Amino acid sequence: MTPSSGADPRLVASIRELLAARDAGKTICPSEAARAVGGEKWRDLMQPARDAARELVDLGEVEVTQKGEVVDVTTARGPVRIRRTG
Template identity: 40%
Template sequence: MTNDPAEQAILTTLAARGPNKSICPTEAARALAGNPADDSWRKSLAPVKLAAQRLAREGRIEILRKGKPISPDVLHGVLRLRLKQED
């Protein structure tokens, strides 16, 4: 596992979702922030996106746009995260 809280939030949320399923980065940000009812989770979104980039570069997750994997170097638009698919 990882010591980074944002990476842990992503991986834990993905594991709970199940194989071949994706999550929105906001779901991991909410988990990282303790699932607040207000908008305070938004402060956690930037660290989650940076953690997603790291995990994607390590080959542990995929970042998706329109259902297709994209480069972790270009994060814009509507994104989803999923565990790396086996070839």
């Protein structure tokens, strides 16, 4: 599926690619996607990376966790992790 919102398609693709390269159940940090897309300017992409994660949550592809518990990435404060669903 393709993103339907304003999520940056490069970040959506990066999250998908990073998760595909991990073993099932393993997580990534949104900063990994931001670094892959933004290089040295990755910090500017942290909120867009979280937005991309939200898009993938809405598509049912991923869950966002904090301290092992599923959270809403739009309201979670602090570090979060992204994992594939299922």
